[in-house]
Amino acid sequence: MSTLSQSLAMHNASILQGKKPQEENHSILHYSPYSLYSILVRVALGMGRKLNPDTAPEVRLQLVNVQQGDNLTHEYLTLTPKGQVPVLKTISPGLPEVEVLAESQDILRWLCSKQPELMPEAHQEEIQRALHLFYSFHAKPLTIRPEEKSGGIVNHAAAMLENPDITDAHRRCLEVKSIFHDTLHSGSQDPDTVREVESQARLFLDAVAEILDKRAGDGIYLYGGSPTVLDAVAVSLLARLMDIGRTNLLTDTLIRYHNAIRQTREWTDIVPGSTVV
Numbered sequence: 646m647s648t649l650s651q652s653l654a655m656h657n658a659s660i661l662q663g664k665k666p667q668e669e670n671h672s673i674l675h676y677s678p679y680s681l682y683s684i685l686v687r688v689a690l691g692m693g694r695k696l697n698p699d700t701a702p703e704v705r706l707q708l709v710n711v712q713q714g715d716n717l718t719h720e721y722l723t724l725t726p727k728g729q730v731p732v733l734k735t736i737s738p739g740l741p742e743v744e745v746l747a748e749s750q751d752i753l754r755w756l757c758s759k760q761p762e763l764m765p766e767a768h769q770e771e772i773q774r775a776l777h778l779f780y781s782f783h784a785k786p787l788t789i790r791p792e793e794k795s796g797g798i799v800n801h802a803a804a805m806l807e808n809p810d811i812t813d814a815h816r817r818c819l820e821v822k823s824i825f826h827d828t829l830h831s832g833s834q835d836p837d838t839v840r841e842v843e844s845q846a847r848l849f850l851d852a853v854a855e856i857l858d859k860r861a862g863d864g865i866y867l868y869g870g871s872p873t874v875l876d877a878v879a880v881s882l883l884a885r886l887m888d889i890g891r892t893n894l895l896t897d898t899l900i901r902y903h904n905a906i907r908q909t910r911e912w913t914d915i916v917p918g919s920t921v922v
């Protein structure tokens with residue numbers, strides 16, 4: 646591990662979200678700083694904490710350096726066979742059970758059960774409809790970096806299987822991860838796939854724009870002065886699309902909405918620079 650990533654790891658592992666954890670009384674979010682799905686969860690946690698620090702769950706951050714393969718260790722693949730971030734290990738005070746949530750959608754659901762103000766009843770149906778549109782696609786084909794365009798999305802798990810020194814148990818995990826990788830990313834760069842994902846993303850962004858069109862008053866969030874879980878998701882996707890230069894999917898209204906939230910502490914505390922490396 647380089648000095649930079651070592652210090653990043655130490656720094657991030659010590660940052661706490663929510664209240665100061667009591668001994669063994671906090672959940673753990675495994676995350677990567679530039680992962681879109683990690684960012685949206687962290688922003689939702691920040692918004693929930695801003696709305697109500699008393700009900701905000703205690704969540705400690707654990708950095709997973711995906712670039713360095715932290716997500717391909719035997720330990721991590723045992724936690725989550727897909728080897729992805731984010732993953733939340735929930736620990737509830739007084740309860741012995743630990744639950745592992747390995748989909749950001751499930752983590753958001755868990756958070757909203759703790760902080761219903763993130764999903765206000767008056768807008769619940771609309772928010773859930775929009776979230777359903779967001780989770781109908783994986784954003785990767787929209788956010789492929791130039792080096793991945795030429796070299797493909799490298800299957801690091803498959804490469805590690807070439808190493809004869811890994812244990813049998815680790816090998817079995819890597820085989821599962823490798824298949825998952827190929828299933829998820831096969832065809833990610835095909836123009837037809839990109840077009841399909843673009844049109845799915847457009848449906849989501851149209852739903853967000855429709856909410857913005859109805860917005861009254863001068864609040865910066867979708868429903869005015871208070872953030873909801875949908876703001877966390879929408880602004881994270883918009884920020885990634887902006888940073889990667891995929892402006893064909895954006896409108897002035899969406900960009901203005903995104904710019905305003907990007908200046909808030911809930912955002913800048915979590916993503917100080919760009920959403921891409």
Ligand SMILES: N[C@@H](CCC(=O)N[C@@H](CS)C(=O)NCC(=O)O)C(=O)O
Binds near residue numbers: 716
């Ligand atoms: N459906 C998952 C997607 C998570 C995801 O795609 N994570 C990416 C980073 S944004 C990842 O872990 N990539 C590394 C890998 O797949 O090996 C969720 O919503 O949590």
